[in-house]
Amino acid sequence: MTNPGYFFSAAAVMLIAIRALGGKAFEVFNKEKIIATFIAVSAVTLVMLAFSRTLPLFIIVGLFWGMSAAFLFPIMLTWALEYAGSSDGSALGTYQASMDLGLALGPVGVGIIVPVTGYRLMFLCLALVCLINLGYFHFYLTKKARAMNAGVRVTA
DSSP states (O other): OTTTHHHHHHHHHHHHHHHHOOOOHHHSOOOHHHHHHHOOOOOOHHHHHHHHHHHHHHHHHHEEEEEEEEHHHHHHHHHHHHGGGGGGGHHHHHHHHHHHHHHHOOOHHHHHHHHHHOOOHHHHHHHHHHHHHHHHHHHHHHHHHHHHHHHHHOOO
8 A cells, every 4th residue: 555544544533433432341341352352353453454455455454453452452451450459550550661662662673574574474473463462361361260260369
């Protein structure tokens, strides 16, 4: 695509719409399921982005990316704060520092990968990172469920 502005505009529209209207979903649905679902949506979106060749598909991918970001980042913060207990300030600081680190180092890592592999493989590598995160999250939830059955509190 010669103009990535269409992708980012579609993502921004969806991000604003979902954040304004989708907050109730956090109270209605299971937070772990929302997180797992939108990590998976992020992975699928990156695969779709790797193979997008038409403007309509590019815009649809932007909409899904914006929806994923709109749900994923606030629900992960909410989830972290719920499990922080009285250490909510530390949890918020750690979460924000992690986000800042990802936003700072992500483009550097991608900038190293792109000249070697090209955009398609870079997006596929990022999808793999999402799948690794999804696997870790599933492992954590399984560990947490076992510990709860045994009466032990689990931390990440």
